Amino acid sequence: MDPHLLRTYVTVARLASFSEAARELGYTQSAVSQHIAALEQDLGATLLTRRPVAPTPAGERLLEHAGPLLLRLEAARAEVARSAGEPAPGLTLATTATALRRRTADALPATGVTLCVLPRAEIPAAVATGAADLGLVDGLAAPTDPLRLPDVAPLTVRGVAEEPVSVLLPAAHPLARRAGLRLGDLVDARWLDAPDAGVSLEQLRAAHGSAGAVGFRPALRYEGGDLRTLVTLVGAGHGLALLPSSLAAESAVGGVAGGGAGATVAVPLTAPRVVHRTELLHSGVVRGPAAALAELMAGERGDVTRS
Amino acid sequence: MDPHLLRTYVTVARLASFSEAARELGYTQSAVSQHIAALEQDLGATLLTRRPVAPTPAGERLLEHAGPLLLRLEAARAEVARSAGEPAPGLTLATTATALRRRTADALPATGVTLCVLPRAEIPAAVATGAADLGLVDGLAAPTDPLRLPDVAPLTVRGVAEEPVSVLLPAAHPLARRAGLRLGDLVDARWLDAPDAGVSLEQLRAAHGSAGAVGFRPALRYEGGDLRTLVTLVGAGHGLALLPSSLAAESAVGGVAGGGAGATVAVPLTAPRVVHRTELLHSGVVRGPAAALAELMAGERGDVTRS
């Protein structure tokens, strides 16, 4: 189970071709063939069907492990490098589109910061592998709970903000005048599922337990990270969206002529008691400007936990 | 970062000796020296101080990663083997001392089962590496939440039981006549911390959030897995213990002469709303008798989640 063989295997599986994988990895086709053969012999199982090249059931199992394994290997390497070498000059912050807000943005130093907006799921990996020094992730959670993050490596997690969640609706929606909404009021509604721009429905499900997730299906899935687009889609009646309240309030004023067609309204979500939580991630070893920034952002809310 | 080098490194670190590690691994001392040198060169950092042999800060970081990494490597190998080879004849069930109860015990087939009681933290690893086909873990959690388990590999988790938690007190304790107890009533009490026999205080802390864990310190730590001993210790006044209610009720009847010195009483814990939860673990691939047993144990409570 040499990592090299593993890497070759995942590449072959991804590209569904020995020769393509060889090209990508800088080997000859022959070497790739030998890698796969060695791996199959070592594990005592056929991992791939040839012609067409596709993982066998056993190969599927291996694929589930191989990715995290290689990621963690890289994370280990990065962590050692960080704790041994001198800190790199710059500072990279990986964040989701909705996690970086005034409070945290104000803490950023004037120069030398690289900001990097990534999908929610990739932030822990970026921090673990050293691609970013710090990470900001947001998501839904039960009031006191930490976020459920994929744990690629032991990362330090600190809550930096917690706020209520609102539903963004078209101004013309029958429920738009309500002071608060329960999820139960909205079971029949059409939803926008926008995992990277707002709060995905899946997160709501996860935070609240399976109970709350009875029967709502997303009407439209938006994979971009741009909030403006999401608001426009809501205004156009394509569905409702879930947003942290402060963001929802800011965004809701829109509309073609300030209240005309396309206008949206934010109504607090009261029923499943969930909050929008923002957490700061960093690896165990943080030095130099990153450490200072982490302290600044965490402020007094430093409920440090070690995942 | 060859796994062999990693394995050598953790062995050297554990034994604090190159020569000892060589003996244990079946290498010559020279080879071990070369392994460490190769690893240090690859990572560009000194991992160990020599004379005495001890990990450097960078080496400490690596150690944190190396264990899980090697474990997961083995888990991957086991999973592939399971999904490819024919199922082994026997069936091994790994369980904590308090997780196996009537309902689950009744489901066990008459023959061919190996039962294996392990500390709570080792069960997921045993299941992931294939040392056990199924695992039973118990612990405290908020009412609907799953248990927080160390995730060594993707395991399938199914809740099999949930019940209230009780405090076991000496019959002579001033609070022993109460119908229910809040944790706040007991902040000044002396506690037994018995992670493998009952419910550890740390679990209570984790399940309820940091809030509940104000100021109670364990008076005595019991590392064994035997419930009888724990009850005896409580009866002797060494401290209170936390147990799932049904177990606490069974155990509480004791006492030297049924109510005399050493008798204990179980009082339900009402205040932090936590439950004692038992979960069944298995890897993605379960076949043969293990699959049947898993279905039996899970019954209708099969709230399958994938960690």
Next chain:
DNA sequence: TCTTCTTACGCTCGGCGTAAGTATC
């Protein structure tokens, strides 16, 4: 001086590339 890690050196085997072979479309 003894123990323990490091370095030197030679041998063997693993792993890669070239090239021929084979199977499938």
Next chain:
DNA sequence: GATACTTACGCCGAGCGTAAGAAGA
């Protein structure tokens, strides 16, 4: 017959052991 994976084979280098060297206790 063309494409794509496998096998044969030779070469080079990685990695192990033996043995000599260096550095603490």
